[in-house]
Amino acid sequence: MPLAPRLMKDAPPIGRRQTHDEYVAAGGYDALQKALGMKPEEITQQVLEAGVRGRGGAGFPAGRKWTFVPKNTGKPVYLACNADESEPGCFKDRQIMERVPHLLIEGCVIACRAIGAQSAFIYCRGEYPHSVRALEEALAEARAAGKVGNDVLGSGWRCDVWVHKGAGAYICGEETGLLSSIEGGRGYPRIKPPFPAVEGLWGCPTIINNVETLANVPVIVRDGVAAFKAAGDDDTTGTRLVGISGHVERPGHVEIDPAKTTIRELIEVHAGGVWKGRKLKAVIPGGSSVPVLPASAIDVPFTYGAVRNAGSLAGAAGVIVMDETTCMVDALVNLMQFYHHESCGQCTPCREGTGWLEKLVTRIWKGEGAARDIDLLDSVADTIGGAQAGKTICFLADSAVMPTKSFLKHFRADFVRAVEEGGSPVWRARAGQGARAAAGAHG
Amino acid sequence: MADVKLTIDGREVEVPRGTTVIQAARKLGTDVPHYCWHPGLKVAGNCRICLVEVEGMPTVQISCNLEVREGMVVHTESAKAKQARRDVMELLLINHPLDCPICDQAGECKLQEYSFEFGSDGSRFQFPKVHKPKHVRFSEKVTFDAERCILCTRCVRFLDEVAGRDELDIVNRGDRNEIAVARGAELTSPYQMNIVDICPVGALTSTDFRFKSRVWFLKQTRTVCPSCSRGCNVTAGARWNRLLRLVPAENQAVNRWWMCDDGRLAIGHVGADDRLGAPLVRKDGALVETTWDEALRAAADGLRAAGANLLALVSARLTNEELFLARRILDALGTPHRDVKPRAWERDELLRTGDGNPNAEGARILGIAPRAGGRGLAAWGGSAIGAAFLCGEDLDDRPELLDALAKASFVLVLDSRETATVKRVATVVLPGVTSFEKDGSFTNVDGRVQRLLPVVSAPGDARPDWRVLGELGALLGCGAAPRSADEALRALAAAEPAFAGLSLGRLGALGREAAREAAR
Ligand SMILES: Cc1cc2nc3c(=O)[nH]c(=O)nc-3n(C[C@H](O)[C@H](O)[C@H](O)COP(=O)(O)O)c2cc1C
Ligand code: SF4
Ligand code: SF4
Ligand code: SF4
Numbered sequence: 001m002p003l004a005p006r007l008m009k010d011a012p013p014i015g016r017r018q019t020h021d022e023y024v025a026a027g028g029y030d031a032l033q034k035a036l037g038m039k040p041e042e043i044t045q046q047v048l049e050a051g052v053r054g055r056g057g058a059g060f061p062a063g064r065k066w067t068f069v070p071k072n073t074g075k076p077v078y079l080a081c082n083a084d085e086s087e088p089g090c091f092k093d094r095q096i097m098e099r100v101p102h103l104l105i106e107g108c109v110i111a112c113r114a115i116g117a118q119s120a121f122i123y124c125r126g127e128y129p130h131s132v133r134a135l136e137e138a139l140a141e142a143r144a145a146g147k148v149g150n151d152v153l154g155s156g157w158r159c160d161v162w163v164h165k166g167a168g169a170y171i172c173g174e175e176t177g178l179l180s181s182i183e184g185g186r187g188y189p190r191i192k193p194p195f196p197a198v199e200g201l202w203g204c205p206t207i208i209n210n211v212e213t214l215a216n217v218p219v220i221v222r223d224g225v226a227a228f229k230a231a232g233d234d235d236t237t238g239t240r241l242v243g244i245s246g247h248v249e250r251p252g253h254v255e256i257d258p259a260k261t262t263i264r265e266l267i268e269v270h271a272g273g274v275w276k277g278r279k280l281k282a283v284i285p286g287g288s289s290v291p292v293l294p295a296s297a298i299d300v301p302f303t304y305g306a307v308r309n310a311g312s313l314a315g316a317a318g319v320i321v322m323d324e325t326t327c328m329v330d331a332l333v334n335l336m337q338f339y340h341h342e343s344c345g346q347c348t349p350c351r352e353g354t355g356w357l358e359k360l361v362t363r364i365w366k367g368e369g370a371a372r373d374i375d376l377l378d379s380v381a382d383t384i385g386g387a388q389a390g391k392t393i394c395f396l397a398d399s400a401v402m403p404t405k406s407f408l409k410h411f412r413a414d415f416v417r418a419v420e421e422g423g424s425p426v427w428r429a430r431a432g433q434g435a436r437a438a439a440g441a442h443g
Numbered sequence: 444m445a446d447v448k449l450t451i452d453g454r455e456v457e458v459p460r461g462t463t464v465i466q467a468a469r470k471l472g473t474d475v476p477h478y479c480w481h482p483g484l485k486v487a488g489n490c491r492i493c494l495v496e497v498e499g500m501p502t503v504q505i506s507c508n509l510e511v512r513e514g515m516v517v518h519t520e521s522a523k524a525k526q527a528r529r530d531v532m533e534l535l536l537i538n539h540p541l542d543c544p545i546c547d548q549a550g551e552c553k554l555q556e557y558s559f560e561f562g563s564d565g566s567r568f569q570f571p572k573v574h575k576p577k578h579v580r581f582s583e584k585v586t587f588d589a590e591r592c593i594l595c596t597r598c599v600r601f602l603d604e605v606a607g608r609d610e611l612d613i614v615n616r617g618d619r620n621e622i623a624v625a626r627g628a629e630l631t632s633p634y635q636m637n638i639v640d641i642c643p644v645g646a647l648t649s650t651d652f653r654f655k656s657r658v659w660f661l662k663q664t665r666t667v668c669p670s671c672s673r674g675c676n677v678t679a680g681a682r683w684n685r686l687l688r689l690v691p692a693e694n695q696a697v698n699r700w701w702m703c704d705d706g707r708l709a710i711g712h713v714g715a716d717d718r719l720g721a722p723l724v725r726k727d728g729a730l731v732e733t734t735w736d737e738a739l740r741a742a743a744d745g746l747r748a749a750g751a752n753l754l755a756l757v758s759a760r761l762t763n764e765e766l767f768l769a770r771r772i773l774d775a776l777g778t779p780h781r782d783v784k785p786r787a788w789e790r791d792e793l794l795r796t797g798d799g800n801p802n803a804e805g806a807r808i809l810g811i812a813p814r815a816g817g818r819g820l821a822a823w824g825g826s827a828i829g830a831a832f833l834c835g836e837d838l839d840d841r842p843e844l845l846d847a848l849a850k851a852s853f854v855l856v857l858d859s860r861e862t863a864t865v866k867r868v869a870t871v872v873l874p875g876v877t878s879f880e881k882d883g884s885f886t887n888v889d890g891r892v893q894r895l896l897p898v899v900s901a902p903g904d905a906r907p908d909w910r911v912l913g914e915l916g917a918l919l920g921c922g923a924a925p926r927s928a929d930e931a932l933r934a935l936a937a938a939e940p941a942f943a944g945l946s947l948g949r950l951g952a953l954g955r956e957a958a959r960e961a962a963r
Pocket of ligand 3: 591592593594595596597598599622638641642643644646647
């Protein structure tokens, strides 16, 4: 399990930002210079051949997406960089923005060049003030150095990059909700078609890519396709930045070769293993929206294909680790509170259904549920969505369904126990404390 | 555009490229259930009830946003489509208050209809419902109940896209979402009541109509709004012989699906206290009731005596048939002094024409205007008036003319209300009816001849104006009185090329264009 730092190769330690000059000294902005000498289609072709898949969750090949921009519409084209990073368990994009922001800026400018855009908007999570500051400082440097602005590297070509701060809604990370939000509207996802590549920001062709996806672009252009593909396999090319959190000794992030690193290694080697000497119970490998895996299923490399075959998704690479003491009912209550709270409420199944899921699992959690509530929970989840359901405008609903179904599939016993024993252990402990406190107050 | 052939529920249909599946299905007479989709608004795709199954597509699809493709095979009634619809239905109801017994929408509520069609008879949801504000004032005209709202955004889109006033939006998130006007503001759009019509549930109600009647007790009649020359098609609802509400009726050539609020609310005159129920003649300075025979004879005598000196003011609120019968009388008398009273109305880009005479175009085609040497209304104030005929008109807003008329020897008034004009200056009063009480037609601003139908019956002994004018004409030697409005229109059609070939029956529900060029 060799480390494969590439994006983070020259990154300063956490808390410090690589300056423009440091970046240039390490070969930064060479790729941009090279890209300016290429035809836009050639850049797209390279990214296509490199096979880099979107790092925001869905894993769609970036180069393919870029080819969807219609030619000669007479309208401006835009790039939107998804830096909302609001998926529970994910904190990898932040590493790029706060420590190597010029890599992202260079990626944005090259991507603009490829798709025919002259403006890029980096939509940054509002709760990331450090990221916003790092990006803005780096942008000021890049503008001063002529890497961004009216005359990029003296080529006469204009390209601007703007940072747009989000205001705290998870749904604004969904790519079309993000567009609505940039336009100043309510962060409502949009029905497709039209697809954003055809009609995105202000009705104009728009490409939306995740921070890490775009940060890979300078690497591809600078080192070439073959070098890029040296990491990963045919299914997942390049490295992946992974965040590991939960019940581990050393939570944090790591850049890996996904083909050569298993989920077990992520936990045991890179995160120092399950904490307190405990055993592993469950892992959510790709951020809170993907199916949970039992401890028995983690000996798979962290490629899209392998994790999918194991029954989950590599998603946005937020590995959430739960030890043997975890009650899965507690964990699911937490997740359902989140999805209920974050549903934008635009479409019926998700608006009404996420609340129902939360209420049902809470009832089980508090020991007020009956055995049939477990089946009802499973069935209500089907009512709302699921993989390949297509019942809702965006995937948030399915993102609530996938954990629910998988929790019940792998950890049904926890739910049965909560029903039979009058609530989850955490709830009972809390209720007991409450009772003691109340007794104390009166005694 | 080339047509595309597809199959929906086993039946082939051909539609233009760009058509959506929900529209193609309508062409086959299949109404795919829908809440948020409205043919006059942009697609929102949020209610998710119009889900259908399409062969070769892994997920169910919303038919409102799915463009047809050649060879597409769609199932609206497959097990998968039906299940998806039932699922959405169940979810729509979990937080719905189910207060149908006190809800104005009951009887024309899509939630009720679809529930009845394919909903289930119980609920798996056993939690307290989400509570939201009820009876919220959106304006003096519109009242909102957030708990009944299914957040389809039809109202938001209508105000933004059609009325051009972005006055509603959604606040909060998820199942706490609510439709709202900006804090401290109220709706101002002169078209805002259309949102009450298009709201598929009882969330938006008309403050005017609220709690007046269960809709299933209404006698519904299709007719035309009489408040301006657009002639918006309406469905008039009546009960206990009272006109209770107007709602727009779709006519793509006239008002699409909409009408303005002023037109909608202008129904008070129908049931007004001052309606005339009997003919009157002035005796010793006072108006006294009389019989139709006597009144008509007095009217005919007065007109005959005035002859070519009669000043006539003919209302462009009368029907085509009535204008024709009035013109026949004026022609027989040989008077050149004829005119129409202009009536101002708000004008805007959407529907309101600025002309408050619903049949201004009919009057124009029929040439109701001063003839050579004739005195138009503008010249009525100039010198003394000997005799006048206010045919469907009043001059309540022109006191100086009433002063002049008070000195005239003969003033005949045909009207439905006891106006100040009637009280002060009429020597003979013939009680006519409103446009909601008679058969006939108006010609709208674009030359479309549209049918009026009686919605309620007139008070007392009042008679439709066409009948009054027909009988009066007969006494003046204009020929036999028509026995129906239709007969009058046929006579008009025979006499006036613009109306050639028309009869009330041939107007159908949507009206027909008058051949206007012929009239110029
Ligand atoms: C509810 C929801 C939240 C999302 N949040 C994010 C996010 O915070 N960051 C992100 O990059 N993608 C997020 N996505 C995925 C985006 O919709 C989109 O697929 C992605 O930005 C595309 O970029 P990529 O192809 O480079 O991955 C989210 C999707 C959903 C449905
Ligand atoms: S699925 Fe949920 S979050 Fe997505 S548009 Fe519908 S209501 Fe909003
Ligand atoms: S008030 Fe009526 S029209 Fe408006 S969103 Fe709610 S249900 Fe739809
Ligand atoms: S626009 Fe004219 S015809 Fe239409 S409803 Fe208003 S007043 Fe009546």
